[in-house]
Amino acid sequence: MALMEMHHVAPVIRVRNVHKSFQNSNKMFKALTDVSLDILPGQIVGLIGASGSGKSTMLRHLAGLTTADLTDNSVTVLGRNVQSAGVIDRNIRTTRANIGFIFQQFNIVNRLSVLSNVLVGSLGRIPSWRGTAGWFTTAERMQALESLARVDMENFALQKASTLSGGQQQRVAIARALMQGAEVILADEPIASLDPISARNVMEILARINREDGRTVVVSLHQVDFALRYCERIVALKRGVVVFDGSSAAITSEMLHDIYGEKFSETCMEEKTFTSNQSICIPLEGTGMRAPESAGAMVS
């Protein structure tokens, strides 16, 4: 996209001045403080930050699954109001139909077949009686198979979902979001429960649907190396405050130390490969992953 054009592109996700407080045993706790963001169509954004920094809370606000404090704030997605001043929009269902939400724990229906799990993605746009009766058209079944093919799972269509590995289940969850026709995909630590190979596989699929379809992806990740490798833009939260928002190429290890504090070493596989002015992250053994070029030389 030409730079000139960029200024005229309406953000697909627009967050303004969001504050979120929780009442924890009579004490108010601020989970998000004055968060504002614009995410442009087709971006893939990595949401990073230590445990408890507010990543899940942030993503839940974007989907209208949590309300912000009753201050002057707003969240819009695809030009539609999700919530403003702490009140969820009355037409949130319409907006949510365009938002795919991928969870760490896969969220697929174990007793159903893989294909049926994907067909669930169409429930937002077909009459509810058809969904209840499990009556899907041939075209819908074909589309579900195509969605499965995009995540390399078409050969599992008739298998019961409970028999799949975690990585396979997560791919089915992505196929369901494709079936749903989600223009925006929010993924909350989609790879946290996966082994490195499956994790890479799932991230590659998310990156591919972002690149090929232009779907906007916001993905929270514990592993910084995955975020830097797959996301062009990083938003970092620290105790509910956005402390970095920019190109992943601009992230330095000093910044990561600041973002994660003492927990920094937990965010990568091998701490010993970090030095303050050298590589940020290391290749994951056996996965063929590389740290981004901009991160500088890698330490062997």
Ligand SMILES: Nc1ncnc2c1ncn2[C@@H]1O[C@H](COP(=O)(O)OP(=O)(O)OP(=O)(O)O)[C@@H](O)[C@H]1O
């Ligand atoms: N429903 C809730 N009630 C009270 N406090 C909450 C609630 N949900 C989240 N919090 C608090 O808000 C803060 C942010 O939580 P959140 O789950 O968004 O963090 P996170 O960055 O996703 O962490 P993790 O990496 O562990 O998933 C935490 O301190 C958490 O305890």
Ligand SMILES: [Mg+2]
């Ligand atoms: Mg979380």
